[in-house]
Amino acid sequence: MMEDRIRENLDRIRGRIAEAARRSGRAPDAVRLVAVTKKNPPERILPLIACGQLDLGENFPQELWKKVEALADRPVRWHLIGHLQTNKAKRTAAMVHLIHSVDSLRLLRLIDDLESPPAVLLQANCSAEEAKHGWAPEAMLAEAEAIASCARVPIVGLMTMAGYDTTNEEARPTFALLRELRDQMRSRTGLDLPELSMGMSGDFEAGIEEGATLVRVGSALFEGLDAP
Structure with a gap:
């Protein structure tokens, strides 16, 4: 059954996260899984929620809006992990627990001006790929200094993506660079920046070993199922 397969996948991913956390000298609960539900309908998301997976991530604001409405009666913590255009920022910000993808000072300032801004991560393009934001x-x-002057919005950390289709070891330098950048930003801004969002289905273990506190896993959770 679909529900059983999703639960098995979730248990396996949680086990791998726990082992990677231990290898990095941290407790398993030091790393939070964000289940990326992109293109998957609510019926595929419900088994995750039933297993206590309440942190859910979406790439596209319009898809996020629809799923927030469809699952409004569920105790979900929504994350926007994809690019956020400024004209969609106000509506999206009201629905999310955390925006991972604040990729410019202009967008940060816009969110800072909102009445109740959500927590955000600053997106860095540590792989230096032209197609990536950040x-x-x-x-x-x-x-x-300009980032630190945005005093209303909670800036809680940094996010990056490794190069497309990279292995754990190929992604590792990108993740190490984000950790080093976080440390430098701490020194320059005085912000604590406790969160590092790095690592996806193919490379999240390297992300954890390099200090990730948030990993964004999608395709591995729906492995073995037909395309939605």
Whole structure:
């Protein structure tokens, strides 16, 4: 059954997260799984919620809006993990627990001006791929003072994505760079920045070993199922 397969996948991913956390010298609960539900309908999400997986992530604001409405009676903590256009920021911000993908000072300032801004992560392009959004590390450091001046929005950490289709070991330098950038940003801004969101289905174990506190796993949770 679909529900059984999703539960098995979730248990397996949780086990791998726990082992990677132990290898990094941390307790398993130091790393939070964000289940990425992109393109999966509510009936595939309900088994995750039933297993206590309440942190759910969406890439696209419009899809997020629909699922927030469809699952409004469930105790979900929604995360936006994909690019957020400024014209969708106000509506999206009201629905989410955390925005992982604040990728410019302009967007950060817009969220800072909202009446009740959600917590955010600053997206860094640590793989230096032109197709990816986010600050280049040196650009983020150059704007550290301006970032810190956005005092209303809770800036709780940094996020990055490794190169497309990378293995754990190929992704590791990207994740190590984000951790180093976080440490530099701490020094320049005085912000605590406790969260590091890095690692997806193919490389989350390296992300954890390099210090991730949040991993964004989607396809591995729905492995073995027909395409939605």
